[in-house]
Each structure stands twice: as C-alpha cells, then as structure tokens.
Amino acid sequence: MQYLFSVIHDADTLATDEEMAAIDVFNDKLVAEGHWVFAGGLGAPTTATVIDNRGADALFTDGPFVESKEYLAGFWIIEADDLDVALKIAAEGSKACNRKVEVRPFL
Amino acid sequence: MSDVDAAVTRAHRGEWARVVAALTRRFGDLDIAEEAAAEAFATAVERWPADGVPPNPGAWLTTTANRKAIDRIRRESKRDDKQKEARLLYDEDPPEPLGAIDDERLRLIFTCCHPALAMETRVALTLRMVGGLTVAEIARAFLVQEPAMGRRITRAKDKIKAARIPYRVPSAEDLPSRVSGVLAVLFLVFNEGYLASGPDTDPVRQDLTAEAIRLTRVIRALLPDDGEVAGLLALMLLTEARRTARVSAGGELVTLDEQDRGAWDASLIAEGHRLVRERLAAGVAPGRYQLLAAINAVHTYARDIRDTDWSQIVALYDQLARIDPSPIVALNRAIAVAELDGPDVALAAVERLEDRLAGYHAYHATRADLLRRLGRSQQARAAYDQAIALAGNTAETAYLSRRRDQLGRS
Numbered sequence: 168m169q170y171l172f173s174v175i176h177d178a179d180t181l182a183t184d185e186e187m188a189a190i191d192v193f194n195d196k197l198v199a200e201g202h203w204v205f206a207g208g209l210g211a212p213t214t215a216t217v218i219d220n221r222g223a224d225a226l227f228t229d230g231p232f233v234e235s236k237e238y239l240a241g242f243w244i245i246e247a248d249d250l251d252v253a254l255k256i257a258a259e260g261s262k263a264c265n266r267k268v269e270v271r272p273f274l
Numbered sequence: 275m276s277d278v279d280a281a282v283t284r285a286h287r288g289e290w291a292r293v294v295a296a297l298t299r300r301f302g303d304l305d306i307a308e309e310a311a312a313e314a315f316a317t318a319v320e321r322w323p324a325d326g327v328p329p330n331p332g333a334w335l336t337t338t339a340n341r342k343a344i345d346r347i348r349r350e351s352k353r354d355d356k357q358k359e360a361r362l363l364y365d366e367d368p369p370e371p372l373g374a375i376d377d378e379r380l381r382l383i384f385t386c387c388h389p390a391l392a393m394e395t396r397v398a399l400t401l402r403m404v405g406g407l408t409v410a411e412i413a414r415a416f417l418v419q420e421p422a423m424g425r426r427i428t429r430a431k432d433k434i435k436a437a438r439i440p441y442r443v444p445s446a447e448d449l450p451s452r453v454s455g456v457l458a459v460l461f462l463v464f465n466e467g468y469l470a471s472g473p474d475t476d477p478v479r480q481d482l483t484a485e486a487i488r489l490t491r492v493i494r495a496l497l498p499d500d501g502e503v504a505g506l507l508a509l510m511l512l513t514e515a516r517r518t519a520r521v522s523a524g525g526e527l528v529t530l531d532e533q534d535r536g537a538w539d540a541s542l543i544a545e546g547h548r549l550v551r552e553r554l555a556a557g558v559a560p561g562r563y564q565l566l567a568a569i570n571a572v573h574t575y576a577r578d579i580r581d582t583d584w585s586q587i588v589a590l591y592d593q594l595a596r597i598d599p600s601p602i603v604a605l606n607r608a609i610a611v612a613e614l615d616g617p618d619v620a621l622a623a624v625e626r627l628e629d630r631l632a633g634y635h636a637y638h639a640t641r642a643d644l645l646r647r648l649g650r651s652q653q654a655r656a657a658y659d660q661a662i663a664l665a666g667n668t669a670e671t672a673y674l675s676r677r678r679d680q681l682g683r684s
Contacts, residue, residue: 168438170437248438248440249438249439249440250388250390250437250438250439250440251439251440251444251448254389254390270437271437272436272437272438274436
C-alpha cells in the first residue's frame, strides 16, 4: 500500500541547513526500512505554469492553479502496510522537515 | 413485550457488536459487516416468532449474517471481478495472534475510535458499529439530520477502507494512548446524555448514559487490568446513580446539596465504590478518570451534604490539577474550596480563570453562586444572566433562572 506525504509549507523561510540534514537522515531510514518509494522538493508556486488543453488550443497560465498562503513544498511516496504505520512515519517526517505533512492513500 | 421480542432485544444488545466484528474480520469490510448484521437481525425478527428462538442466538445470527454477506459479495462480484479478487486476497491474511485480549469486539472499537477520524465521526461510528444504534437514533441523539449523519458514517467507512485504517488491537506501545482515545469517545457520549444540550431536548438522555455505561462495561470486561477503564466506569456509575435525584419533577436541576440522597441508586453506588477501592488497592498512580471517580466516591459516601469530606475532595482536585492543569479542573476545585475555606477565597480563585472561561456557562454559574453567598446580589444577578445566556441544558436554565429571581431587588 502506497501513501503520498505532502509537505505543507506555511512559513516565509525555506528549509534551513539543519532541516535539510534531518531530512537526509529520515530519507536514509526510509530506504533502510524498506518504506522508500520516491521523494522530492518542489520550486515555489511562483515557478508553476498551469496548462489547460481540454479545448481547441493549449492554454498556459503563469502561476499556481490556486493561490494560497500554504502550499506544497515537497512530497514523499512511501510504502507501508497500513495507516498506523504510515502515520508513524509521517510523524517522523514532519519532525525532520519541520513542516506539516498531509497523508493520503493511493487508490 | 413477548418472549420472542425480548429475545431479539437481548440478542441485539448482547450480540450485535460480536456479529459485526466477526464479519469485519472475515470480509475485511465494515460496510459489508454492518449491512449483513442488520439483515440478519431483520431476519430474526421475521423468523423467530414462527420458528422459535434458536438455542444459540449468537451463533444463529453470525451464520445468517455470514450468508447474507456472501450473497452480497457474489452479487457484486458478477458486476466486478476485480473487487472480488481484492476481497479474496484480504481474506487470505492469516489470523493475527491476539494475545491476552482475544475478543473481536476490541478490534472493532479501536478501529471506530481511530485517531485519524474526527471526534464526532468516532462517536457516531462507535454507536453504530459497536452500540448497534440505527443511523436515525444517532442522528436524533446529536441533533443532526438523518441523511447528514448517514453521510458522516459512510465517509468514515470509506476512509477506513481507502486509507487502510487497520482492523487490529494496537501494539502494547501504542495501547495506553489509544485506550484513552476510546475512553474519551465513551465519556463524550455519557456527558451528552447526562447534560443534554439543546432547547428541545430532555435534560437527561438516559438512552445515551445507559449506552455509554454498557460499552464501558464491554471495554472493562476486555481490559480488566486497565485502571483508567475501571476509573471511567466507576465515574459513570457514581454519576448515573444520582440521575433521578438531579432533576426535579418540574424539570429543574437539583444541586448536590439539595438532592434527596435517599433517591440515589444504592447498587450503582456500591458498584462504583467497589471499583474505586479496587483501584486504590492496585497502588498505581491514578489517571484522570480514576481521580474523578474518587471525587465522586467521596461525595456519594456522605449520607448528608454536611458529612462531605471537603478537604479530601480538594486534595483529589490538587492531584488532578497536576496531571490535567485545565481551567475547568481549577473551577471545580474552587467550588470545593468554597466549602472548606469560604466563598470569598473561592471567588478569588474563580475570577483568576475569567480569561480562559468567560465563554463557559459553569464559570458564570459558579461565580453567581459565590457572589450570592457573599451577599453581593447585584453582581450575582449579572453573573446569573450571563450563565443563563450560555447554558444549553433546560434543567440548568430553569435552576439558574429561579436562583436569579430569588435575589432581592437592591
């Protein structure tokens, strides 16, 4: 069973060196314990482009699809047997990256 | 009620949770388990009057519910083979060792009270799956429209399935925090019954207090060594024992000092006292519910309000404040202090809580009572007005209004 951990950024500052180091330690642990699938950090929402190609021509919009103070700063995809395991890992992840983390199951 | 009706009622009380739990275990799906259990009970209502009550009603119900569940899965699998495959895979899981706690109902309770579900959802799901209340009954209990309550329960079942909230008793390491989550759900159900809110609601909802006690008894039977479970059960019993004395025939709250102690339920009190003594003998530092139960034990030991051991009660509140430093505990401690050191000392302690409790009716009611006893009628009247504006319980409102109107015009 796979879960998406969305890292919710709600501060003005980007990740500090200490946070980056803690994230590395956390990632190593995910790999060692067999939970790691994939992870990544994302550029700020100002770097986003939204494409809508449902009509005749592809439409490009500069910026994120929704403007918000809180935004997705990164994510993990992890493998876990059930939600109890996933929540425990997410709690460690939240501590490591010093951000809120949303846990959602893949269908 | 005929013998058969009584047998169906008894089976529903005793077996509902067991049937739902056994089916959830077998089919890995709360929705299927709930629907099949409901169908099995409906079949019992139809068949038992003609065929007679089976010798083992629980086994009959589980077998019937199993058959209903398999029928449903067959019907659905014709539509969706993939789904059938998924279910079969789930069913192949080897049964997990249960250790000392070998009751399926416990898994069910922990799943319904999972911390990933909102509190109101946990309450609704527990009453439906474990308590066997209908969606309509739960909706009525919490003053919600039936379709809204139905959606809440359906969403919860969907989340449990999609996010794979596990169907198991938590590990020893997680057990204390998860048990306290379950107790919080049961205490909430009890309190909603004991101090029902809403202008058109009975002041005491005995259906809810009785259900909370019944479910706490189930948990107590399953976790007999857990001190807080015993504490919560004792607290509920000692509170429930005073229920009939607490509201007058005219629907007005009767405070502890005015209650007819002869109307208290002696057997519930005896059972509550037994549990409190058992916890004292265990020699383990008591948790919140055990301390609240001990406070209620001191109250119920006194045959007359004047015999109440107030210094013991204040000492217990001190102990409680150390593990639960909430302003509500401080408020209740101040009420006991008024009896021990006088209303002036208590009033000073109460007024220090204003910042945090200004929106809580009991803060204003307590302050009003203390001001009244100190002869400060004008301030007391204003405090009663604030308490009445915030109180949601009809019996309390009636009591507070009378107290206010008894104050002399100054």
